[in-house]
Amino acid sequence: MISINFNGLNFMFNQSMTISNLISLMKINGFVENSSHLIKVNGKLITPFSIHQTTISDGDVITTKPLPVGG
Amino acid sequence: MFKAIRIDRNNNKIEIEESNLQYKSLGGRSLIAQFLNDEVIPACDPLGAASKIIFCTSLFAGSGLACANRLSVGAKSPLTGGIKESNVGGTAAAAFASHGIRSLIIEDIPENKEDFVTILIKSDGSVYLEDATNFIGINNYEYVENMQKIYGDNVSVISIGVAGERLYKNSSIQVTEFGTNYPCRAAGRGGLGSVLGSKGVKGIVIQKPDKKNSLDISDKEKFLIQRKELNQLLIESSESNPFSNVGTASTIDFVGPAGIIPTHNFTGTISKEIENLKSDKFMAFVSKNKQPCQAGCLVKCSNIINDKNGNFLTGGFEYETIALCGPNCDIYDYESIAYMDRMCDDLGLDTIETGATMGVCMEAGIIPWGDVNATMKLYQHIADGTELGNLLGQGADRVGKHYCVERIPTCKGQAMPGYDPRGTIGTGYTYATTPMGADHTAGITLGEEESNNVEDAIEHSKMMQEIFAVADSTMCMMAMATFAGHLDKLASLYNAIYGDTILPQDFLELAKKTIHLENEFNRKAGWKPTDNIIPDFFRNEPLPSTGRTFDISQQLLEK
Numbered sequence: 170m171i172s173i174n175f176n177g178l179n180f181m182f183n184q185s186m187t188i189s190n191l192i193s194l195m196k197i198n199g200f201v202e203n204s205s206h207l208i209k210v211n212g213k214l215i216t217p218f219s220i221h222q223t224t225i226s227d228g229d230v231i232t233t234k235p236l237p238v239g240g
Numbered sequence: 241m242f243k244a245i246r247i248d249r250n251n252n253k254i255e256i257e258e259s260n261l262q263y264k265s266l267g268g269r270s271l272i273a274q275f276l277n278d279e280v281i282p283a284c285d286p287l288g289a290a291s292k293i294i295f296c297t298s299l300f301a302g303s304g305l306a307c308a309n310r311l312s313v314g315a316k317s318p319l320t321g322g323i324k325e326s327n328v329g330g331t332a333a334a335a336f337a338s339h340g341i342r343s344l345i346i347e348d349i350p351e352n353k354e355d356f357v358t359i360l361i362k363s364d365g366s367v368y369l370e371d372a373t374n375f376i377g378i379n380n381y382e383y384v385e386n387m388q389k390i391y392g393d394n395v396s397v398i399s400i401g402v403a404g405e406r407l408y409k410n411s412s413i414q415v416t417e418f419g420t421n422y423p424c425r426a427a428g429r430g431g432l433g434s435v436l437g438s439k440g441v442k443g444i445v446i447q448k449p450d451k452k453n454s455l456d457i458s459d460k461e462k463f464l465i466q467r468k469e470l471n472q473l474l475i476e477s478s479e480s481n482p483f484s485n486v487g488t489a490s491t492i493d494f495v496g497p498a499g500i501i502p503t504h505n506f507t508g509t510i511s512k513e514i515e516n517l518k519s520d521k522f523m524a525f526v527s528k529n530k531q532p533c534q535a536g537c538l539v540k541c542s543n544i545i546n547d548k549n550g551n552f553l554t555g556g557f558e559y560e561t562i563a564l565c566g567p568n569c570d571i572y573d574y575e576s577i578a579y580m581d582r583m584c585d586d587l588g589l590d591t592i593e594t595g596a597t598m599g600v601c602m603e604a605g606i607i608p609w610g611d612v613n614a615t616m617k618l619y620q621h622i623a624d625g626t627e628l629g630n631l632l633g634q635g636a637d638r639v640g641k642h643y644c645v646e647r648i649p650t651c652k653g654q655a656m657p658g659y660d661p662r663g664t665i666g667t668g669y670t671y672a673t674t675p676m677g678a679d680h681t682a683g684i685t686l687g688e689e690e691s692n693n694v695e696d697a698i699e700h701s702k703m704m705q706e707i708f709a710v711a712d713s714t715m716c717m718m719a720m721a722t723f724a725g726h727l728d729k730l731a732s733l734y735n736a737i738y739g740d741t742i743l744p745q746d747f748l749e750l751a752k753k754t755i756h757l758e759n760e761f762n763r764k765a766g767w768k769p770t771d772n773i774i775p776d777f778f779r780n781e782p783l784p785s786t787g788r789t790f791d792i793s794q795q796l797l798e799k
Contacts, residue, residue, distance in 0.1 A: 192725060203477045205725030207687075207700065214699050217707060217724040218748035234689045237704065238483070238721040239491075239560075239657070239680040 206233040242342035250348035267299030269712035272314030273757035282764035287438035302337025307719035317430035320677040322762040324430030329533035330415035335396035335446035340453035372442040399443035401588030404433030408633030424555035428590035458739030488559035499785025500663030505599035513572035563658030564595025570610030596636035596655030604643035652677035662783035666697035675758035709751035769798035
């Protein structure tokens with residue numbers, strides 16, 4: 170089992186998955202509003218370019234915030 | 241594949257050629273960075289014979305991907321002295337794509353400075369230079385009206401007003417908007433209107449093609465699936481997006497009370513009158529919101545403003561315009577700011593640069609703070625081309641220096657947009673370090689949960705600079721706010737179109753290469769790391785709302 174903290178909430182998964190798939194899952198379940206974010210894994214910024222390769226690991230602390238866009 | 245039109249304004253030779261194959265995977269900003277490095281001497285006079293200006297579509301223009309019909313304009317900027325890419329929505333990119341055109345390049349200058357032409361792309365794809373000397377001194381709205389009368393109501397028009405003709409360093413290039421056909425969309429930044437003016441080109445008129453060019457799709461089935469998925473994602477995210485439901489003016493709800501919106505020439509003083517500009521007031525003022533600026537837009541952040549008689553006054557009335565022409569000048573009523581926006585679009589002026597210039601004039605005591613009538617008189621000076629008007633047309637930096645103003649809110653000679661760098665230090669880092677000069681579209685980090693930590697701010701800025709480099713090469717940045725989470729699908733769409741095998745991380749390589757090429761151009765043009773400066777007053781005067789100064793060290797800005 171993989172246990173992670175996502176935006177302050179604890180979740181457990183049977184297997185690892187990419188950050189991209191995790192965000193999609195969280196979106197489907199209403200924990201995030203959209204699927205485009207600035208994402209930090211254990212305090213380190215993960216670029217949108219790498220979320221499809223980076224996988225979650227047991228004990229990860231993941232935080233997200235909306236991607237900024239100017240007016 | 242794609243066509244490139246090349247026009248030499250010294251001998252008026254027109255060449256229509258196949259796009260350089262090496263440019264196949266490039267569009268918008270990335271194409272501009274490569275092209276200017278390949279063909280333009282960085283040290284050239286931006287308004288001289290050796291300078292070139294390129295118009296090109298984004299990588300996905302004409303594909304039916306929502307918000308992908310974006311037109312980029314690139315040249316050496318007379319304002320910053322460095323490379324400049326300024327992109328715009330409206331009808332032009334779709335019109336280019338419908339003719340199979342990826343780029344239009346204009347070289348050299350005419351021998352006679354009074355020799356102005358309209359570049360006409362006819363419905364059969366042929367290209368002509370039409371005499372435009374009769375339209376010298378005519379501004380954008382009247383010029384477009386004339387072009388529609390002569391060449392048809394549904395032409396797409398790219399044009400300059402008198403500001404570009406007079407080579408003002410604060411001159412924009414205007415593009416007609418989808419739906420209204422008014423020239424209210426602007427490639428505003430960097431003074432590129434003057435580059436087009438120096439080439440003696442008043443405008444570019446594109447007729448609808450007899451036979452619409454369709455993209456040569458490598459894998460149509462895969463393409464249709466990916467496009468549908470991406471467009472659906474954008475529809476979903478737009479449902480709760482304030483930019484879709486209100487417009488970019490909704491930004492004021494956050495940055496106004498937070499003191500991040502520029503006020504009183506970037507002092508940051510919060511006025512109670514900011515309430516006049518919040519979303520509820522904007523919604524009461526706007527005649528129509530949810531207006532798409534380009535065909536197929538699903539974000540629809542634009543709008544239409546009518547005057548008191550119900551006639552069209554302006555469109556694309558955006559946050560940046562409101563912030564700089566409004567609170568930055570202590571002006572807090574939407575109607576006045578909308579008239580200023582109309583005047584800028586008509587004369588062909590960048591609203592950000594113009595608002596900052598007016599703020600500097602108020603700081604210098606040329607006109608009183610918040611005086612709408614006095615401000616409009618200065619706009620009229622620009623329109624009339626008086627000595628004062630000619631000075632104001634050079635932008636905030638030169639006007640500030642002329643009047644010996646100490647507080648000039650610029651980086652690399654270009655005015656800061658609507659975010660005080662003390663309130664969003666990551667965005668300030670972008671202003672100081674991007675190859676584009678002070679420009680929020682080069683990498684904004686603003687957000688309600690933005691970190692105050694210097695290292696975080698720099699890390700965010702660098703990442704956002706890369707994301708925006710991809711956006712500026714592929715689509716409108718408003719769509720990238722959704723698609724950045726789905727770069728796998730975007731890569732798949734690209735592969736389906738071009739028969740390639742790129743991966744999501746290849747977009748990062750595109751961004752890195754683009755920024756590297758831009759920095760190289762600027763280095764050869766004379767930019768130095770020590771030019772990465774945030775004006776001293778942001779370091780010495782705390783932002784009233786937070787007490788914070790801009791505290792990223794000069795050493796870090798130069799790294």
